[in-house]
Amino acid sequence: MTLRVSRRGLVPPFIAMDMLSAANAREAAGDRVIHLEVGQPGTPAPQAVLAAARAALAENRIGYTDAAGIAPLRQAIAAHYRAQYGVAVDPAEIAVTTGSSAAFQLAFLAAFEPGDRVALAAPGYPAYRNILSALGLETVLIEVGENAHYQPNPDLLADAGDLDGLIVASPANPTGTMIAPADLARLCDYCRERGIRLISDEIYHGITYGAPAQTARAFGGEGIVVNSFSKYYSMTGWRLGWMIAPPDLARSIECLAQNFYISPPALSQLAALPVFQCRAELDGHVARYRRNRDLLTATLSAAGLARIAPAEGAFYLYVEVAALTDDSAVFCRRMLEEIGIAATPGRDFDPLHGDRWLRFSYAGPSDDIADAASRLSEWLPRTGQGPKAKA
Ligand SMILES: Cc1ncc(COP(=O)(O)O)c(C=O)c1O
Numbered sequence: 402m403t404l405r406v407s408r409r410g411l412v413p414p415f416i417a418m419d420m421l422s423a424a425n426a427r428e429a430a431g432d433r434v435i436h437l438e439v440g441q442p443g444t445p446a447p448q449a450v451l452a453a454a455r456a457a458l459a460e461n462r463i464g465y466t467d468a469a470g471i472a473p474l475r476q477a478i479a480a481h482y483r484a485q486y487g488v489a490v491d492p493a494e495i496a497v498t499t500g501s502s503a504a505f506q507l508a509f510l511a512a513f514e515p516g517d518r519v520a521l522a523a524p525g526y527p528a529y530r531n532i533l534s535a536l537g538l539e540t541v542l543i544e545v546g547e548n549a550h551y552q553p554n555p556d557l558l559a560d561a562g563d564l565d566g567l568i569v570a571s572p573a574n575p576t577g578t579m580i581a582p583a584d585l586a587r588l589c590d591y592c593r594e595r596g597i598r599l600i601s602d603e604i605y606h607g608i609t610y611g612a613p614a615q616t617a618r619a620f621g622g623e624g625i626v627v628n629s630f631s632k633y634y635s636m637t638g639w640r641l642g643w644m645i646a647p648p649d650l651a652r653s654i655e656c657l658a659q660n661f662y663i664s665p666p667a668l669s670q671l672a673a674l675p676v677f678q679c680r681a682e683l684d685g686h687v688a689r690y691r692r693n694r695d696l697l698t699a700t701l702s703a704a705g706l707a708r709i710a711p712a713e714g715a716f717y718l719y720v721e722v723a724a725l726t727d728d729s730a731v732f733c734r735r736m737l738e739e740i741g742i743a744a745t746p747g748r749d750f751d752p753l754h755g756d757r758w759l760r761f762s763y764a765g766p767s768d769d770i771a772d773a774a775s776r777l778s779e780w781l782p783r784t785g786q787g788p789k790a791k792a
Contacts, residue, residue: 508650509600579609640665
């Protein structure tokens with residue numbers, strides 16, 4: 402007898418991870434590959450975090466913790482909101498999570514019923530869509546192009562019908578674009594007036610190249626703020642994030658977290674305690690991302706790929722390649738085969754127009770970006786000649 406496989410579990414792959422496997426396979430076969438496909442810093446956690454981890458291993462049992470995280474880390478996160486944004490947050494409102502990925506599951510389950518309609522930007526981070534659909538929610542894609550600065554706004558939302566939720570990210574993945582504080586305030590008001598639960602993904606805060614990002618928490622407490630130690634704090638594999646839960650959801654988020662995860666990883670929590678004092682080291686990484694961004698932007702523009710979303714933050718360039726291909730997944734495979742550069746096809750981020758775009762991550766070492774830039778400047782003019790490159 403055939404056993405049943407659930408339809409809700411059949412979410413699309415995260416193509417960036419599939420590209421990583423293809424790139425790893427080439428490397429295993431002895432080829433050099435420059436990894437511009439996966440969004441993670443090329444650096445380890447800050448020195449003080451590594452030292453705290455070593456001390457914790459020597460001195461601590463590393464057992465389960467409170468489901469919402471250890472008190473000193475929640476206090477350190479609350480102090481960060483005061484210092485960074487001038488916003489008062491009670492440590493009791495903070496739940497430490499297993500990466501922001503776990504925070505999304507908790508937030509979506511606590512805030513929405515199956516069938517609820519949640520809006521998000523296209524292009525946008527694919528896991529929002531895929532987690533929502535695994536939980537039986539309807540995703541409402543808001544097309545956000547150049548005119549909208551690649552971000553949702555009240556005019557675009559007004560055309561989307563009745564909504565129960567909205568997810569925003571500033572800086573965003575894959576575009577790096579930001580929502581100005583006044584526009585974020587307007588979005589918060591829009592959501593509040595219509596009973597739409599706002600979820601603000603602030604994972605790329607700290608990695609900004611102009612004005613710093615403002616937290617949605619500054620504009621009201623009904624929304625859910627999600628953040629992570631993965632990106633600015635350079636701690637992807639430690640699987641640690643946090644959320645600020647509004648009072649009406651706090652208990653349900655705590656109970657869900659107890660049942661789903663028991664607790665976030667204890668070693669990572671103890672290690673993260675000094676991370677907010679590591680700004681000098683971490684800002685050094687941001688300075689490198691800026692140099693990488695500028696070099697890659699100049700290289701692509703010189704090769705005729707000038708339509709690039711304004712990368713005001715994060716560590717990605719989202720680049721239109723429609724002049725070179727109708728299918729950026731095929732294009733990415735060719736780029737990997739011919740010049741050993743792995744990038745992510747836009748389809749991952751945008752089911753509507755993603756075939757015309759791709760994403761480069763420039764979070765890696767500057768030598769890699771310089772090498773990628775020289776390979777691209779030689780290859781792009783060649784590959785652009787003649788009819789659009791297909792298979
Ligand atoms: C916009 C965005 N949100 C969330 C995540 C998930 O990160 P983590 O679970 O490591 O916190 C990512 C990872 O790439 C991301 O780009």
